[in-house]
Amino acid sequence: MSKRYRVVQYGIGPIGVSCLRTVLSKPSHLELVGVIDIDPLKVGKDIADVLGLPDKTGVIVSSNADEVLSTSRPDVVLHTTSSFLARMYDQLVLCASHGVNVVSSTEELSYPYHRHPAISAELDKVAKENGVTLLGTGVNPGYAMDALALMATGVCNDVKSITIHREVDAGLRRLPLQQKVGAGITTEQFAEKKATGMFGHIGLVESIRMIADGMGWSIDRVEEQLDPVVSDRIVETPFLTIQKGQVAGIHHHAYGYDGDELLITLDLKMFVGALNPRDEVVADSNPPMNLLVKGGIFGDTATVATLINNIPLVVEASPGLKTAKDVPLPRAFGTR
């Protein structure tokens, strides 16, 4: 019989809510002992009422993270508050200072060492001082375009380059994802959003850096490019209708170079009406490697699964700031 883990959910946006539903669906393996969120519409309510569940859980949403962590003594925090590390650094430090391990969906935490070296060093120090493990992960970044690619090369010699394709049919995903990729906007609106620098997928650079680190490769230049996928037909989703000529989604690609040598290529397409949804890793290697997840990994469900599945790994890991390449390979948890 496996250990039952005490869990606090920190952040109850869409991903947090899905995490909560999954935690509550595995009572033999997970016990929800606290929920933290700042939304005044949710604070003070039993989480069952927030989720629309018939039976009270006794777990009340609180905005006082310090108090929740002090009183509930969790094994792990499932942390789903922001994509950006600088915004939630204090939250991680607070969890660590209470001696609590963290699995976080924060994209920038999936491989923070390059973009945020000082914060990373500090988090690693705080984690070790408090004997806890901090892990940022998810399906992408954290799995589809980095960890899975590393794993694919695990049976290869002589890897010269790695190319990763992820094509996602945004039409099958939740509305926020469709909006996130710009489905239904005009190409002019796309250009405006792109100009803000706050548009597109977050994590390609982190994925390239994680792969390079895992492979022991030096990368001296990363190039990113973000283009619209323009729909060549009318496509309807349960939420939106995309007209011909409107934006269906994003084509976001990134390249990692060592000098003039292109070592890592990430090719991410997320758009409504994708015709060949898949995750594919191609390594120019001996033996050659072409790994395909048919249909692609369905992100909404998979992101939550990844967070949940890493709970035992994070609890068992040696202390420190870790990434998906540092912990044992993930596997489903609490399925029976």
Next chain:
Amino acid sequence: MSKRYRVVQYGIGPIGVSCLRTVLSKPSHLELVGVIDIDPLKVGKDIADVLGLPDKTGVIVSSNADEVLSTSRPDVVLHTTSSFLARMYDQLVLCASHGVNVVSSTEELSYPYHRHPAISAELDKVAKENGVTLLGTGVNPGYAMDALALMATGVCNDVKSITIHREVDAGLRRLPLQQKVGAGITTEQFAEKKATGMFGHIGLVESIRMIADGMGWSIDRVEEQLDPVVSDRIVETPFLTIQKGQVAGIHHHAYGYDGDELLITLDLKMFVGALNPRDEVVADSNPPMNLLVKGGIFGDTATVATLINNIPLVVEASPGLKTAKDVPLPRAFGTR
């Protein structure tokens, strides 16, 4: 710059020789400091002469493992002597007692806890006492039909069952592998070999047990079945000609049950003339998972790669007896 590891090769059969060639091909990352083998035709020779290399290495093949380990102070032993744990248990203990980590191709070591619980407990104890890590791995068992399947479920909830197909075109493999699967023998000869209990793939039971352990699943019954693949045509390899009606190879399958529930299915075909060579993992899960390695993982090269690629992981791991599910996900090592 990554660390350079000192390596002793223990056993120089076909796999060991391939390991040696790979070690010598990565001088920036690996330093060969000793070779152990009992073959009187090899003992006392410079390993360059055994391999047919033009330049002496200064590393002489020795049958005195104790002396080699004492004098060469390696970081790791690449161990390729036997498929069976009982036959090489003493070799592992010797390595551990010299404070040396081991990556071994011994199939039974890939997940030894169930078949050899007492030996496993003793090895774990000896490893911890000496601060070393012992890992049995390879492409199968150790990756294709167990670790890769676990990894595939890492982004899944609600896994109800796992089915793994590995189809290998033995016609592309080395002669010992073709002979190992019975290519070119009659069905009567196949039946005789099967009756010895020493025929077929070694490791399916280990793979099932590793998956079950990783998933936290209880398996109370494992069934194995070994059938010949009979050729329906004449097939030629560089080494053999298989007549129509002769054995082309093996179809070895295994099933892991919890009561009447079939949780894990392993379906391994290794035969000359295979038409759909591949590695495929199918999980009945949410999201559904269908992971395919197109063309399959080429075993001869990949087995060696797996052993080499685990060197840094084993050196860095906490002490003890480990399996592929306990160390960080493998990734290619020493490629640049």
